[in-house]
Amino acid sequence: AQSVAQPEDQVNVAEGNPLTVKCTYSVSGNPYLFWYVQYPNRGLQFLLKYITGDNLVKGSYGFEAEFNKSQTSFHLKKPSALVSDSALYFCAVRDGMGRRALTFGSGTRLQVQP
Amino acid sequence: AAGVIQSPRHLIKEKRETATLKCYPIPRHDTVYWYQQGPGQDPQFLISFYEKMQSDKGSIPDRFSAQQFSDYHSELNMSSLELGDSALYFCASSPMDGGGMAYEQYFGPGTRLTVT
Numbered sequence: 292a293q294s295v296a297q298p299e300d301q302v303n304v305a306e307g308n309p310l311t312v313k314c315t316y317s318v319s320g321n322p323y324l325f326w327y328v329q330y331p332n333r334g335l336q337f338l339l340k341y342i343t344g345d346n347l348v349k350g351s352y353g354f355e356a357e358f359n360k361s362q363t364s365f366h367l368k369k370p371s372a373l374v375s376d377s378a379l380y381f382c383a384v385r386d387g388m389g390r391r392a393l394t395f396g397s398g399t400r401l402q403v404q405p
Numbered sequence: 406a407a408g409v410i411q412s413p414r415h416l417i418k419e420k421r422e423t424a425t426l427k428c429y430p431i432p433r434h435d436t437v438y439w440y441q442q443g444p445g446q447d448p449q450f451l452i453s454f455y456e457k458m459q460s461d462k463g464s465i466p467d468r469f470s471a472q473q474f475s476d477y478h479s480e481l482n483m484s485s486l487e488l489g490d491s492a493l494y495f496c497a498s499s500p501m502d503g504g505g506m507a508y509e510q511y512f513g514p515g516t517r518l519t520v521t
Contacts, residue, residue: 325509334512334514336512337511381448390461391460391461394450395447395449
């Protein structure tokens with residue numbers, strides 16, 4: 292069975308500082324990894340994905356994520372946080388074959404202080 | 406750009422009633438997924454359809470059923486509602502993987518179901 296762990300319930304960062312939201316995963320075979328963001332009372336918005344290739348993936352709104360196979364991690368990063376980045380962030384995984392449903396982590400609330 | 410449409414956005418039902426949630430995928434997306442997100446929880450996969458056939462099944466209760474129609478829209482039917490069914494129900498759509506591509510799922514705004 293596949294699983295995702297987001298070890299931090301909340302991450303606090305000052306505006307303009309770099310941010311990291313952590314994610315580790317467990318899956319059979321090659322992983323397909325995703326990050327989604329959820330604003331209050333809204334659906335999940337796709338940020339970026341890793342399927343294959345370059346370990347550093349760039350996505351929407353200046354976010355990027357680094358795939359590390361040996362550490363089974365896929366941390367979300369942004370060089371300079373904005374107050375408007377404050378939201379709930381979900382990491383998700385599916386295996387590379389067969390089932391296409393996403394398994395989500397528990398979510399990390401990002402709070403960016405002005 | 407067109408997005409996933411869900412209706413209704415809010416629904417209040419009493420215990421033991423039935424509810425039907427509708428989902429209209431992004432045009433040319435042939436796969437639909439349903440997820441349930443309880444308060445303070447991560448989304449949990451319920452069921453998916455590809456080309457009108459059930460393609461995968463997750464933690465969907467036997468009281469729930471779903472189908473995908475010829476126009477690719479999908480409906481989630483929920484019967485004998487329980488208080489614990491109160492949640493945000495998301496529909497997502499994507500194209501089928503192919504040609505070396507694995508596609509992300511695009512989520513609708515959700516239907517908030519409250520069972521009293």
